[in-house]
Amino acid sequence: MNCKYTLAELQKYETSKAKKMVGVTHRDGKYWKDGKQIIPVEELDEWLREYYDNPLTGMKGRDRLYSSIAEKYLGVTRRYVADWLANLETNQIHSEPKNVKISRPVVLRKPMASWAVDLTWLY
Numbered sequence: 569m570n571c572k573y574t575l576a577e578l579q580k581y582e583t584s585k586a587k588k589m590v591g592v593t594h595r596d597g598k599y600w601k602d603g604k605q606i607i608p609v610e611e612l613d614e615w616l617r618e619y620y621d622n623p624l625t626g627m628k629g630r631d632r633l634y635s636s637i638a639e640k641y642l643g644v645t646r647r648y649v650a651d652w653l654a655n656l657e658t659n660q661i662h663s664e665p666k667n668v669k670i671s672r673p674v675v676l677r678k679p680m681a682s683w684a685v686d687l688t689w690l691y
Contacts, residue, residue, distance in 0.1 A: 573643045574600070575608040607643040616644070616652055 578592070578599045592601045599606040607615050620626035625636060634649045654661060676682055 572609050572645065573606050575610050578606065578608060599629055604640055604642045607641050609643065612644065612648065614654070616649070 580592075581589070592606070594600075599608075606671065609646070617691055619637065626633065630650050630653055633644045634644070637644050637649070656659070674682065
């Protein structure tokens with residue numbers, strides 16, 4: 569499961585004696601759990617931009633990008649990757665605009681030419 573971790577939670581874990589987050593270690597200024605690096609929510613946008621812009625790791629679709637991230641990192645959800653990709657300028661430029669159905673009012677040529685009735689039955 570890929571949970572979201574805040575930097576405050578990770579720092580609290582490091583200073584607390586209870587060590588509630590089992591398996592989390594801190595080394596080289598980064599947090600790790602089960603051999604995967606934890607990406608805090610506060611750093612997610614910047615980190616994802618760097619990961620995506622790297623030609624060796626990024627520039628993929630939503631599912632391939634997420635699966636390559638999930639192999640090595642924690643704290644990134646598939647929904648977050650999808651929303652982040654949807655907000656990229658490239659995606660906004662190249663996506664087709666949604667068809668907007670234009671609803672126009674009925675314009676009558678003379679008064680009382682058309683009638684409409686709503687019937688309600690009360691028992």
